[in-house]
Amino acid sequence: MTSYLFAPAPTPSLPIVGDARRFPVRRILCVGQNYAAHAREMGNDPARQEPFFFSKPADAVVVDGANPAYPSATENLHFEVELVAAIGEGGAVAGWAVGVDLTRRDLQAKAKEKGRPWDAAKGFDQSAPCGALTLGALPDPAAAIALTVNGETKQSSTLAEMIWNPVEIVEKAGTLWALQPGDLIFTGTPEGVGPLMRGDAVEARIEGLETLRFTVK
Ligand code: MN
Numbered sequence: 001m002t003s004y005l006f007a008p009a010p011t012p013s014l015p016i017v018g019d020a021r022r023f024p025v026r027r028i029l030c031v032g033q034n035y036a037a038h039a040r041e042m043g044n045d046p047a048r049q050e051p052f053f054f055s056k057p058a059d060a061v062v063v064d065g066a067n068p069a070y071p072s073a074t075e076n077l078h079f080e081v082e083l084v085a086a087i088g089e090g091g092a093v094a095g096w097a098v099g100v101d102l103t104r105r106d107l108q109a110k111a112k113e114k115g116r117p118w119d120a121a122k123g124f125d126q127s128a129p130c131g132a133l134t135l136g137a138l139p140d141p142a143a144a145i146a147l148t149v150n151g152e153t154k155q156s157s158t159l160a161e162m163i164w165n166p167v168e169i170v171e172k173a174g175t176l177w178a179l180q181p182g183d184l185i186f187t188g189t190p191e192g193v194g195p196l197m198r199g200d201a202v203e204a205r206i207e208g209l210e211t212l213r214f215t216v217k
Contacts, residue, residue: 034188
C-alpha cells in the first residue's frame with residue numbers, strides 16, 4: 001500500500017441528475033471565444049479560426065449549490081455562462097452541464113497585453129461553478145443559454161450561435177490531449193459578459209439542463 005507524506009486531496013466531483021453516483025473530475029479544459037458576438041466584444045475577429053484552449057485545475061469546480069468566494073487580486077471579476085461537456089469512458093461525451101467560467105478580467109487584459117499565460121486570470125481557486133450533470137445526448141443543440149445577475153438578464157443567446165459546435169470542440173480538444181474519463185470541457189461563452197460584486201446572485205441556464213445558482217461570497 002502506498003504511503004503518502006500527507007493525505008491526498010479528495011477527488012472533486014459533480015452530482016448527476018437522477019443518479020446517486022458522482023462524476024469524478026479529472027481536469028478542466030476551456031475554449032476561448034467560441035461565439036462570434038463575444039469574440040467581437042473582446043476586440044477580436046470572429047472568423048472561424050482554430051479554437052484555442054486554456055485550463056483550470058480540477059479542484060476549481062464549485063458544486064452542490066456552494067457559493068464561490070470573490071477572488072483575491074482582482075477588481076474586475078467577470079461571469080461567462082458556458083455549456084460544459086463531460087467526458088466519460090472511451091473518451092466519449094457522457095453528459096452535459098451548465099458552468100460559469102469565472103474570470104479575473106483585469107489580470108487577463110494584462111496577460112494579453114504582455115503575451116503572458118492566462119492561469120492567474122482563469123485557473124484560480126473556485127473559478128468553475130458547475131451545475132449537476134445530465135447524462136446522455138445534449139437535449140437540444142440549439143437550446144437557449146442565459147445568465148442573470150440579481151434577476152437581471154446579462155447574457156442571452158442560443159447554443160446554435162457557437163462558432164465550433166460542442167462535438168467539434170471535443171474533437172479539437174482530442175487532437176491536443178488524450179481525453180480521459182472525468183475531463184470537463186467548457187465550450188465558450190456568448191456575448192454580454194460583465195462584472196460581479198460580492199453578494200451578487202447568479203443564475204445560469206441552458207434549456208434542458210439543470211440550472212446553476214450561486215451567490216458570490
Ligand atoms: Mn470562457
